[in-house]
Amino acid sequence: MAITSIKNLKEFSTNNDRFEGAHLLCPGCAHSMIVRELMNCTDDNLVIASNTGCLEVSTAVYPYTSWDTSWIHIGFENAATAASCAEAMYKARKKKGTLPDADAPVKFVAFGGDGSTYDIGFQWLSGAMERGHDFTYICLDNENYANTGGQRSSATPVGAHTSTAQAGSHSYGKKQKKKDMVAIMAAHGAPYVAQLAPNKWKSMAKGFQKALETEGPCFINTVSACTTEWKFDPKDTIHITDLATDSLMFPVYEIIDGHELNILYRPKNIIKVEDYLGSQGRYRHLFKPQNKHIIERIQKDIDEKWALLQRREEARI
Amino acid sequence: MAKEFELNEVEVWDGNYAASQALRQAQIDVVAAYPITPSTPIVEGYGAYVANGYVDGEFVMVESEHGAMSGCVGAAAAGGRVATATSSQGFALMTEVLYQASGMRLPIVMTVVNRALASPLNVRGDHSDMYLGRDSGWIQIDAFNAQEAYDLALCAFRIGEHLDVRLPVMMHQDGFTTSHKAQNVYPLKDSIAYEFIGKYIPVDDMLDFSRPVTHGAQTEEDWHYEHKAKQHKALMDSRTVIDDVFADFKELTGREYKRVESYMMEDAEVALVLLGSSVETAVLAAKQLREEEGLKVGVVAPRCFRPFPYDLVRDALDVSSLKAVCCLDKSAPGGAMGALFNEVSAAAYSTKARPMMTNYVYGLGGRDFAVDEAKRIMKEQKAHADAGHITTDIQQFSGLRGPKLGFFKTRRD
Numbered sequence: 138m139a140i141t142s143i144k145n146l147k148e149f150s151t152n153n154d155r156f157e158g159a160h161l162l163c164p165g166c167a168h169s170m171i172v173r174e175l176m177n178c179t180d181d182n183l184v185i186a187s188n189t190g191c192l193e194v195s196t197a198v199y200p201y202t203s204w205d206t207s208w209i210h211i212g213f214e215n216a217a218t219a220a221s222c223a224e225a226m227y228k229a230r231k232k233k234g235t236l237p238d239a240d241a242p243v244k245f246v247a248f249g250g251d252g253s254t255y256d257i258g259f260q261w262l263s264g265a266m267e268r269g270h271d272f273t274y275i276c277l278d279n280e281n282y283a284n285t286g287g288q289r290s291s292a293t294p295v296g297a298h299t300s301t302a303q304a305g306s307h308s309y310g311k312k313q314k315k316k317d318m319v320a321i322m323a324a325h326g327a328p329y330v331a332q333l334a335p336n337k338w339k340s341m342a343k344g345f346q347k348a349l350e351t352e353g354p355c356f357i358n359t360v361s362a363c364t365t366e367w368k369f370d371p372k373d374t375i376h377i378t379d380l381a382t383d384s385l386m387f388p389v390y391e392i393i394d395g396h397e398l399n400i401l402y403r404p405k406n407i408i409k410v411e412d413y414l415g416s417q418g419r420y421r422h423l424f425k426p427q428n429k430h431i432i433e434r435i436q437k438d439i440d441e442k443w444a445l446l447q448r449r450e451e452a453r454i
Numbered sequence: 455m456a457k458e459f460e461l462n463e464v465e466v467w468d469g470n471y472a473a474s475q476a477l478r479q480a481q482i483d484v485v486a487a488y489p490i491t492p493s494t495p496i497v498e499g500y501g502a503y504v505a506n507g508y509v510d511g512e513f514v515m516v517e518s519e520h521g522a523m524s525g526c527v528g529a530a531a532a533g534g535r536v537a538t539a540t541s542s543q544g545f546a547l548m549t550e551v552l553y554q555a556s557g558m559r560l561p562i563v564m565t566v567v568n569r570a571l572a573s574p575l576n577v578r579g580d581h582s583d584m585y586l587g588r589d590s591g592w593i594q595i596d597a598f599n600a601q602e603a604y605d606l607a608l609c610a611f612r613i614g615e616h617l618d619v620r621l622p623v624m625m626h627q628d629g630f631t632t633s634h635k636a637q638n639v640y641p642l643k644d645s646i647a648y649e650f651i652g653k654y655i656p657v658d659d660m661l662d663f664s665r666p667v668t669h670g671a672q673t674e675e676d677w678h679y680e681h682k683a684k685q686h687k688a689l690m691d692s693r694t695v696i697d698d699v700f701a702d703f704k705e706l707t708g709r710e711y712k713r714v715e716s717y718m719m720e721d722a723e724v725a726l727v728l729l730g731s732s733v734e735t736a737v738l739a740a741k742q743l744r745e746e747e748g749l750k751v752g753v754v755a756p757r758c759f760r761p762f763p764y765d766l767v768r769d770a771l772d773v774s775s776l777k778a779v780c781c782l783d784k785s786a787p788g789g790a791m792g793a794l795f796n797e798v799s800a801a802a803y804s805t806k807a808r809p810m811m812t813n814y815v816y817g818l819g820g821r822d823f824a825v826d827e828a829k830r831i832m833k834e835q836k837a838h839a840d841a842g843h844i845t846t847d848i849q850q851f852s853g854l855r856g857p858k859l860g861f862f863k864t865r866r867d
Contacts, residue, residue: 182663184532184660184661186528193672194672197668197670197671197672198671198672198673198674199671199672199673199677199681200677202668202671204666204668205666206663206666207660207661207663207666207667208666208667208668208669209527209528209531209660209668209669209670210669210670210671210672211524211527211528211551211554211558211670212524212550212551212554214520214524215520215521215524215527215528215551218486218516218521218524218525218528219524219525219527219528219531220528221514221525221528222484222486222514222524222525222526222527222528222529222532223528223529223531223532223660223661225484225486225512225514225525225529226483226484226512226528226529226530226532226533226534226536226661227532227661228512229483229484229510229511229512229534230483230532230533230534230661232510233483233510233511235483235533235534235654236661237659237661237662237663237664238662238663238664241663243661243663260517260518260521261517261518261520261521261524263517264516264517264518264521267517268514268515268516
């Protein structure tokens, strides 16, 4: 069952804390905030699967573990399969009466970075969503392969510098647009899909609770600001995330049953994307005169996407 | 509770159907699978049991073989009985997860119907996939016919799930020659088969929240070595459990299995060592040569490919009359001597007689291996024995069209 009261952050942050503070994530990494929000928003038992990535390598280095609940890692690509088939085992054992505690509610959650979600684990995720298991997949989207030192992923935005899509005298960084994973997951007919941000922690907790309470496969893309590869001061993680949501680089919204779109955060003052881009080292080169048109293109893309989201919300189709 | 499946005392089953019946009788909690020729009928057969109430567990049809083995790992960590089936390219696709399954000590049972690996694409039976799995940390048991495919699948659960073992088990049979060949099979009643396998005992159960567990942790140079050594020891120590399970099975059914099967080796002058359905062919050839020409031929067949029964192979070959041994590998060796040749030669080195060792590659991509060919190879061994040295290249290809292909000569200076 979901906890019913979310009064203040201090209280929430200590509720049923099953993620140990001792881990190896970078100072200022948003992953731990998002993971803790997920684990604190429910009192149900949790089976968690993690793809290979920053979260996994930082939380389960033998003989230590940061997980005070059931946790499994297999490989780079298959956390969705591990979680979904653990859920199948739960159903089988419930039917046969072989569970240690048949009445305790259990939720199944898979975590993956954008590398394992958008790229190498895409097929496994798609398969698990299509099969309709009762589980929630959460992507910790930091827009690059951060665990291996900052290479491009298909979630890396246009213009960002990464080690495999570098900015240089003949390049402005990544040339391809970010894959729209939220739309792809909604197109699977998933009952609940959302894009959430840890600075908007109440809407994030509510979104997580909705996903856990919804029967069937749910997908949530979360923006996870990466101090190391986005290149900003570790103390600024939430400030950078504020800029991401207020510039609408990361709109916060949900899609129910594949079509009913609700915008969950509407900035009072929408800021220009160059304020967001200017806050991080990975976009520094865009401010050179020859790359100004890229900033204009990014702004245009954001405006179009925002208009589309609003139209979809209004049309209710 | 699942419905009982009425079985006759003797059924006419092919290897695939025999394996699927054994999976049904094990009352598996989760089967995660993906179909591939020639093991598809195992998955289809299981699907029919699910659709008609003969199975209580979950049947998860995943999107690939990598997904199948990943699903098996996730389900097994959640504390129940798990199995799957595959062949060839599917086996190759799941290779990454095979190592993870064994490293995580999860007793998954996989019925493998052996088939060649591409390229060129080929759906017929050889041992390329079985050989691909040989360093993956799984127990590998080889059935030579449909009855054995049934019997050994039942044994596989007992062996892998044994608390002293806790390792995944592959139960191999040959594509088409075994998987699609119908023969008389004597099954056990459902209740007797299940009683033999026993209830699943969860270990480090993810659904036991009174004791949270972390599966699939990372270890670097500080601990990885110790983990792998421990895993190897578990695999080596499984030998006694395999023997015990085979002994119990004999008591129940009268059918006897050994980690190394040997035939007519007591007075053998020459011997063939080989795997799979070809064993029956070789045994028939040896019997005929003994009758027709008085040639003292024996056959040795490691039923347990992993853990490799080094000691039992040595013992089987430790016959003072033995002069020449040929190891037949049904897998393209890729620039080396065949794997069976290497393993068996290592064991033969410790025998008193130290027979001459040669290697034949044969049967790739399902090329037929008949009694006449087995006889020809046996006679060639006799020629080595009579000459006192290897009279051919040490490695040769049998049944190959075109010019004779062979490598390495013995040194006689």
